[in-house]
Amino acid sequence: MGNILEIKNLSKNFKGLKAVSNVSFSVEEGKITGLIGSNGAGKTTLFNMISGVFPPTEGNVIYKGTDITGMKPYKYSGLGIARTFQIMKPLAHMTVLDNVASGALYGKKKIGSLKHAKEYAEEILEFTGLYEKKDWLPGNMGTAYKKRLEVARALATNPDLLLLDEVMAGLNPTETDEAIELFRKINSNGTTILLIEHVMRAVANLCEKVVVMHHGEMITEGTPQEVMNDPYVIEIYLGKEEESDG
Amino acid sequence: MKRKFGSRQILLLLLIVIVALLPLYVQSTYTITICIMTFYMASASLAWSVLGGLTGQISLGHAAFMGLGAYISTLLLVNFNVSPWISILIVFVVVGAITALLLSPCFGLRGPYFTLVTIAFGETFRNLFTNWEYAGKGKGILLPYGEDDFGLMRFSDKQSYFYLGLGMVVLIYIIVKMIDKSKLGYGLKTVREDEDTANAIGINPWKYKVIATFISCGLMAVCGVFYANYYRFIDPEIMIQTQSVEYLMPAVIGGIGSVTGPLLGAVIITPLSQFLNATLSSIAAGSNLVIYAVILIVVILFQPRGIMGWFNGSKLKAKIDKVFDSIDGKLFSKK
Numbered sequence: 001m002g003n004i005l006e007i008k009n010l011s012k013n014f015k016g017l018k019a020v021s022n023v024s025f026s027v028e029e030g031k032i033t034g035l036i037g038s039n040g041a042g043k044t045t046l047f048n049m050i051s052g053v054f055p056p057t058e059g060n061v062i063y064k065g066t067d068i069t070g071m072k073p074y075k076y077s078g079l080g081i082a083r084t085f086q087i088m089k090p091l092a093h094m095t096v097l098d099n100v101a102s103g104a105l106y107g108k109k110k111i112g113s114l115k116h117a118k119e120y121a122e123e124i125l126e127f128t129g130l131y132e133k134k135d136w137l138p139g140n141m142g143t144a145y146k147k148r149l150e151v152a153r154a155l156a157t158n159p160d161l162l163l164l165d166e167v168m169a170g171l172n173p174t175e176t177d178e179a180i181e182l183f184r185k186i187n188s189n190g191t192t193i194l195l196i197e198h199v200m201r202a203v204a205n206l207c208e209k210v211v212v213m214h215h216g217e218m219i220t221e222g223t224p225q226e227v228m229n230d231p232y233v234i235e236i237y238l239g240k241e242e243e244s245d246g
Numbered sequence: 247m248k249r250k251f252g253s254r255q256i257l258l259l260l261l262i263v264i265v266a267l268l269p270l271y272v273q274s275t276y277t278i279t280i281c282i283m284t285f286y287m288a289s290a291s292l293a294w295s296v297l298g299g300l301t302g303q304i305s306l307g308h309a310a311f312m313g314l315g316a317y318i319s320t321l322l323l324v325n326f327n328v329s330p331w332i333s334i335l336i337v338f339v340v341v342g343a344i345t346a347l348l349l350s351p352c353f354g355l356r357g358p359y360f361t362l363v364t365i366a367f368g369e370t371f372r373n374l375f376t377n378w379e380y381a382g383k384g385k386g387i388l389l390p391y392g393e394d395d396f397g398l399m400r401f402s403d404k405q406s407y408f409y410l411g412l413g414m415v416v417l418i419y420i421i422v423k424m425i426d427k428s429k430l431g432y433g434l435k436t437v438r439e440d441e442d443t444a445n446a447i448g449i450n451p452w453k454y455k456v457i458a459t460f461i462s463c464g465l466m467a468v469c470g471v472f473y474a475n476y477y478r479f480i481d482p483e484i485m486i487q488t489q490s491v492e493y494l495m496p497a498v499i500g501g502i503g504s505v506t507g508p509l510l511g512a513v514i515i516t517p518l519s520q521f522l523n524a525t526l527s528s529i530a531a532g533s534n535l536v537i538y539a540v541i542l543i544v545v546i547l548f549q550p551r552g553i554m555g556w557f558n559g560s561k562l563k564a565k566i567d568k569v570f571d572s573i574d575g576k577l578f579s580k581k
Contacts, residue, residue, distance in 0.1 A: 051446065052445075053442070053445070072450070073445035073446070074444070074445045074448055074449055074450040074451075075448070076446075076448075077446060077447050077448035078448050082446065082447070083446050085442065085443070085446070089440045089442055089443045090439075090440075090443075091435065091436055091439035091440060091443065092439055093435075093438075093439060093503055093551075094435060094436075094439065098432070098435075101432065102432045102433075102435075102436045102447060102449075103447045105429050105432050105433070106433065106436075106447045106448040106449050107447050107448045108448070110448075112429065113429075114427065114428065114429060114432070117429075117432075137559075153443075153447065154446070154447075156447075157447050157448060
């Protein structure tokens with residue numbers, strides 16, 4: 001299969017600060033690709049450029065063969081790109097069902113009637129294991145459920161490419177395993193996934209390809225095994241032996 | 247699943263009928279006057295809530311947009327003999343379009359900054375009309391008196407205005423309720439809750455704010471037509487910013503973001519403020535305002551989502567819902 005997304009020489013400067021510089025990689029259709037790196041490596045900035053929140057300073061984002069660089073952010077979900085936010089952004093005064101129904105009414109799915117949107121939202125809630133909470137307000141749920149809600153709402157837009165920004169951060173090991181299983185299910189339904197993650201277990205478990213970023217630059221890419229045995233990656237994550245004197 | 251038409255709707259209809267029969271039993275002009283004021287405040291607050299409640303853009307310029315409607319319809323009536331009934335449609339479209347156009351560059355502003363802009367626009371309009379010869383400058387315009395004329399929305403008895411006001415509030419309530427339950431309503435509410443999320447699921451926040459402004463200010467102008475024809479006198483003071491605060495008060499007390507909130511708030515606060523004014527201001531001038539302010543502070547401190555905000559999350563609502571559902575079950579089970 002071909003590449004659903006191609007990032008070409010993407011850079012972003014914030015008033016002289018280079019948040020992302022000259023990053024290029026591609027996301028293969030139907031696969032799960034991981035993006036890892038320490039805090040401040042520029043992962044979320046990269047995500048924001050792919051989903052249109054910031055226009056890039058330089059470079060291009062090619063989606064399904066079309067250049068979508070710098071398009072207005074609300075146009076992306078119609079193309080089939082959906083995202084979650086690292087800092088969860090639930091619609092606080094709307095029920096879980098209404099949160100997901102909003103995604104189904106707009107996005108790529110664009111259901112015309114509220115009744116059908118709610119029915120579809122219930123399906124999504126069933127799929128993501130949130131059905132019992134459908135009448136809850138997001139603020140009354142725990143982190144694990146809120147993260148699921150972010151995924152459910154993005155999924156309701158019927159995306160071809162799902163961008164997940166640290167959806168497993170703050171989950172306990174059991175919840176992480178459940179999340180991993182959910183992403184496998186989503187992926188097996190044909191949705192390509194690009195995820196930012198700190199939880200290495202999840203990355204090793206899910207991703208066929210991993211891209212490593214550090215200080216705004218891309219260091220390496222490869223399978224999880226290749227990447228984790230890369231001396232430079234080990235150095236970034238664990239530090240050099242002679243420097244770790246404390 | 248909730249039915250489109252069930253015991254809740256029947257109860258609402260019954261309530262409207264009871265209110266509509268009120269003038270037959272209540273002879274006191276004072277009570278009828280308070281009812282008319284309540285209808286007017288509820289309508290204005292509902293109109294405000296499309297932008298302020300559903301979309302989360304707090305406007306403090308709505309008195310001016312109401313005033314625009316009042317002035318346009320009055321000028322059309324006085325100079326061109328255009329019936330206020332036709333003016334209702336004209337002001338809805340014209341004021342909706344003017345405000346949407348004026349405010350559209352300001353939708354990038356979030357929170358209090360947007361509110362400040364609406365105050366500025368409101369005061370600009372007030373000054374404009376205070377100095378505009380054609381619109382009677384600061385002394386305002388008197389609407390022509392004469393025999394009762396339905397076509398000119400001119401009545402000598404309060405009862406007619408009572409039914410006019412009741413019709414207005416029912417119509418605006420239905421419109422706002424329909425928006426709330428529609429796809430458009432979900433778009434507006436998503437923009438209110440989080441603009442980044444709105445963008446991420448394919449909603450253009452700017453576009454939805456423009457639509458909300460058009461509807462909200464257009465409906466506000468319709469309230470202005472009623473105001474002008476009821477009081478039969480308008481001057482630029484109706485556009486003053488403190489009046490805008492009055493329009494959002496029922497929504498705050500009743501519950502911002504709920505459609506029933508502004509209605510409930512107006513039913514509580516308008517008679518209350520009239521009562522306080524009548525009883526307390528003769529004892530110590532201004533004391534009625536103090537009590538009014540205390541009530542407001544208490545609500546904002548302890549129940550910022552208003553009465554409906556508390557009710558929607560309460561056990562009471564769950565119980566009432568159960569009763570309604572069981573009645574629905576019995577009534578419609580044969581089908």
